[in-house]
Amino acid sequence: MPNKFAFRRLHSMSTTKTTAADRLNLYTWFPFKLGGCGDLHDVILLDEWVFENNGRFLENAHLYPAKVRKIFMGCPIIFGTFGNNPYIIMTENYTQNDGSTAYKLTGLSVEILKFVCEKMNLTTVFLAPSFNLEFDSFVKHIGELDDGISDVVTGIIPLLPVIVTSSFEATIPYIHANVKMLVPCPKAIPGTEKLFTTFSLSVWLTIGLVLLLTTAVFWCAGNGPYRSVCNKTHTYQSLSNSFHNVWAVFVGVSVPQQLTNSCLRLFFFLYVCFCFAISTVFQAFFVSYLVEPKYEKNLESLDEILDSDVVYGYNPIIDYALDTSSCSQFAYFVEHKRLKKECSDIRKCVERMITKRYIAIVLHPVFATYVAREMGTVDVSKINCSLDEVALSGGLTLLFKKGNPLLEKFNILMRRYLEASFREMLWTELQHRVSLRGRGRFTESPRDIFFAFSISHLMPAFVVLLVGTVLSLVVFIVELIVNCLCKGRRKGIRALYF
Numbered sequence: 001m002p003n004k005f006a007f008r009r010l011h012s013m014s015t016t017k018t019t020a021a022d023r024l025n026l027y028t029w030f031p032f033k034l035g036g037c038g039d040l041h042d043v044i045l046l047d048e049w050v051f052e053n054n055g056r057f058l059e060n061a062h063l064y065p066a067k068v069r070k071i072f073m074g075c076p077i078i079f080g081t082f083g084n085n086p087y088i089i090m091t092e093n094y095t096q097n098d099g100s101t102a103y104k105l106t107g108l109s110v111e112i113l114k115f116v117c118e119k120m121n122l123t124t125v126f127l128a129p130s131f132n133l134e135f136d137s138f139v140k141h142i143g144e145l146d147d148g149i150s151d152v153v154t155g156i157i158p159l160l161p162v163i164v165t166s167s168f169e170a171t172i173p174y175i176h177a178n179v180k181m182l183v184p185c186p187k188a189i190p191g192t193e194k195l196f197t198t199f200s201l202s203v204w205l206t207i208g209l210v211l212l213l214t215t216a217v218f219w220c221a222g223n224g225p226y227r228s229v230c231n232k233t234h235t236y237q238s239l240s241n242s243f244h245n246v247w248a249v250f251v252g253v254s255v256p257q258q259l260t261n262s263c264l265r266l267f268f269f270l271y272v273c274f275c276f277a278i279s280t281v282f283q284a285f286f287v288s289y290l291v292e293p294k295y296e297k298n299l300e301s302l303d304e305i306l307d308s309d310v311v312y313g314y315n316p317i318i319d320y321a322l323d324t325s326s327c328s329q330f331a332y333f334v335e336h337k338r339l340k341k342e343c344s345d346i347r348k349c350v351e352r353m354i355t356k357r358y359i360a361i362v363l364h365p366v367f368a369t370y371v372a373r374e375m376g377t378v379d380v381s382k383i384n385c386s387l388d389e390v391a392l393s394g395g396l397t398l399l400f401k402k403g404n405p406l407l408e409k410f411n412i413l414m415r416r417y418l419e420a421s422f423r424e425m426l427w428t429e430l431q432h433r434v435s436l437r438g439r440g441r442f443t444e445s446p447r448d449i450f451f452a453f454s455i456s457h458l459m460p461a462f463v464v465l466l467v468g469t470v471l472s473l474v475v476f477i478v479e480l481i482v483n484c485l486c487k488g489r490r491k492g493i494r495a496l497y498f
Contacts, residue, residue, distance in 0.1 A: 157170075
C-alpha cells in the first residue's frame with residue numbers, strides 16, 4: 001500500500017493562457033477531494049485572471065485554501081510500531097483474503113493513535129510490529145518511513161536530536177519518561193537472623209556480662225560471712241542455683257526464695273528493672289518484625305552497584321541514548337562495571353531482576369511495573385526498586401516524514417487526548433487487566449499484615465530453651481567434676497591422719 005501523505009506539496013498551481021478571452025485559468029488540486037485518498041484524479045479550476053482594468057481575479061477566490069480535510073472518509077494511514085509492552089501490545093493477527101497479515105494492536109502508544117484517527121475518520125493499518133529493542137528493528141522502521149512505506153512510526157521513539165533529523169518531524173510528547181537504574185529490592189531478613197539483630201553485638205555482650213556479674217553477686221552473698229541472713233534455705237550457695245534464679249528473672253519467671261538483706265534486695269530490684277526494660281524493648285522489636293519484616297540494606301548509588309555482585313544488564317539502544325546525554329556518572333559506571341550481561345530481551349531481564357534479584361538495568365519504571373503486574377505481584381513497591389537519580393529524561397513521540405500535512409492536526413487532537421487524562425485512565429485499565437491475568441503466577445513469602453502463626457514463629461523460644469539447656473548441662477558437669485575432686489581430696493586427708 002503506497003504512502004498517501006508523503007511527498008505532497010499542497011499549494012501547487014498551474015496556469016493556462018486563454019487568448020480568446022485574454023484571461024489566465026488558475027488550477028490547483030486537492031489530495032482528498034471527491035473520495036480520493038491522496039491520489040490526484042483531476043485538477044480543479046480555482047479562479048480566473050482577466051486583464052481588464054489592470055488585471056483582476058474574476059471570482060476573487062482565496063488562493064491558498066485549506067487542503068487538509070477534517071474528515072478523511074476512511075482513508076488508510078499506515079503505522080510502523082517499535083517497542084514492547086505496555087507501549088505496543090498485540091491483541092490479534094490474522095491473514096486477509098489477499099494473503100497479507102493484518103495486526104490488531106493496543107497499548108499506551110497505540111490507543112492515542114486510534115483516538116486521533118477516529119476523530120479524523122482515518123483507517124489504521126499496522127505493519128508488522130517489533131517488540132525487541134534492537135538497532136536493526138529501529139533502523140528498519142525508520143527506513144520504511146523514509147521510503148514512504150509507512151506514514152507514521154510510533155512506540156518507544158524518544159524525542160532526541162539523533163532521531164528527529166532534517167528528514168523527519170515529531171509530534172508533541174505524549175509520555176514523559178524518567179529513565180532510571182532499576183535495582184533488585186532488598187530481601188526480607190529470616191526470622192532467626194532478625195532475632196539476633198534486634199540488638200547490636202555490644203548490647204548482647206553487655207546483657208551477658210550483667211547476667212554473669214549478677215550470678216557472681218548472688219553466689220558470693222550465699223557463701224559470704226552474712227549467708228545466714230542472706231539465705232536460710234541455701235538457695236544461693238550453689239553456683240547453678242544462683243544462675244538459675246538470675247536466668248528466671250531475666251525471662252520473666254519468679255524466684256523461689258527472696259534475699260533478706262536490704263542491700264541485696266536493692267540490688268535485686270535494680271536487676272529486675274533492668275530485665276523488665278530489656279524484655280520490653282525486645283518484645284516491641286520482635287512484634288514489629290512479625291508485622292513488617294526487616295529488610296537488607298538497599299542499593300542507593302551507582303558506586304554501591306559498582307562494588308557489589310549485582311550484574312549490569314545493558315541494552316545497545318539504551319546505552320546509545322545514555323551516551324548522548326550529559327550524565328558523566330553513568331558513563332563512568334558503564335565503563336568500569338565488570339559484571340555485565342546483554343539484555344536484548346528486556347522483559348526476561350526484568351523478570352530475572354524480580355525473581356532472582358541479581359541484575360540491574362537502566363529502564364523506564366513503567367515497563368517494570370507492567371511486567372510485575374503481569375506476573376501477579378500485589379505490592380509492586382517491594383519488587384521494583386530504583387535509584388533516585390534520573391539517568392535519562394525525555395518524551396516519547398510520533399515520527400512523521402518531513403512535510404506531512406497531518407502533523408498539525410495530530411498535535412491538536414493528541415493534546416486534547418492528554419488534557420482529558422485518557423492516557424492515565426488507559427494505564428490504570430492496563431494494570432488492572434494484566435493483574436487479573438497474572439493472578440497467582442508469582443508468589444512470595446507471606447508479607448501481609450494478617451498471617452497464621454506456625455512453628456517457624458516459635459523458633460526464637462526454642463533457641464532460648466536450647467541455650468539455657470546447654471548452659472545448665474555445662475554447669476551440671478562442672479559441679480560433678482568439682483564434687484568428685486572435693487571428695488577425692490577429703491579421702492586423701494582422712495587417710496593421711498588416720
